[in-house]
Amino acid sequence: MAIRFTTVRDRIVGGASDRFLAQGFHRITMDRLAADLGVSKKTLYRHFASKEQLLYAVVTRFMAETAAEVEAIIDRKDQDQLAKLTALMNYMSQRLSMVSQGFFQELERYAPEMWQELQDFRRRRILSNFLKLYRAGRRQRIFATTPDPRLTAQLFLSLVQGVMNPQALARIPFPPSQVIRAIINIFIYGTLADAPRSRSQKRAIRSEVVLP
Helix, strand or coil: CCCCCCCCHHHHHHHHHHHHHHHCCCCCCCCHHHHHHHHCCCHHHHHCCCCHHHHHHHHHHHHHHHHHHCCCCCCCCCCCHHHHHHHHHHHHHHHHHHHHHHHHHHHHHHHHHHHHHHHHHHHHHCCCCHHHHHHHHHCCCEECCCHHHHHHHHHHHHHHHHCCCCCHHHCCCHHHHHHHHHHHHHHHHEEECCCCHHCCCCCCCCHHHHCC
């Protein structure tokens, strides 16, 4: 569904998001951005005094949209926890397919404070959301009773943080969306409660996964 921009500021942030996430931000000047968006430089600078302020708005918007969609998936009443994990896998794969490796690399290099804020956001959200889904899945007897959910969540977080960073991604010949899909697949398959359920649910998961 297309996003409707209700203000000039929203339109600027939305247009900058499309360009920064896909192309990186370091080489995109404010002058070029104003021309691309069809606004005057005066209008652009009235809303954002610098590209750093605009970049912060882009990163903040990215985190807020991601958090809202993830919460909506987790709060669905018509799906069990395995279906929710599958939906999350699809969403995160599609979300990451929108972001170039160059954006993450430039964020870490040229805006380390914003990069750290994004890392902290990801750490908090992964731990809380994974634990919520995993614990509910254990109560539904979808996931195995061992190991401890907190340990499973920490292992999952460590794997994501270890792989989903600019240095690691630069060494992996696969797009970020495929990497995160593989990580979640490993955890979904590895934590199912029993082999018969695992085989049937694996087929269901594979049929539902949307490739980016």
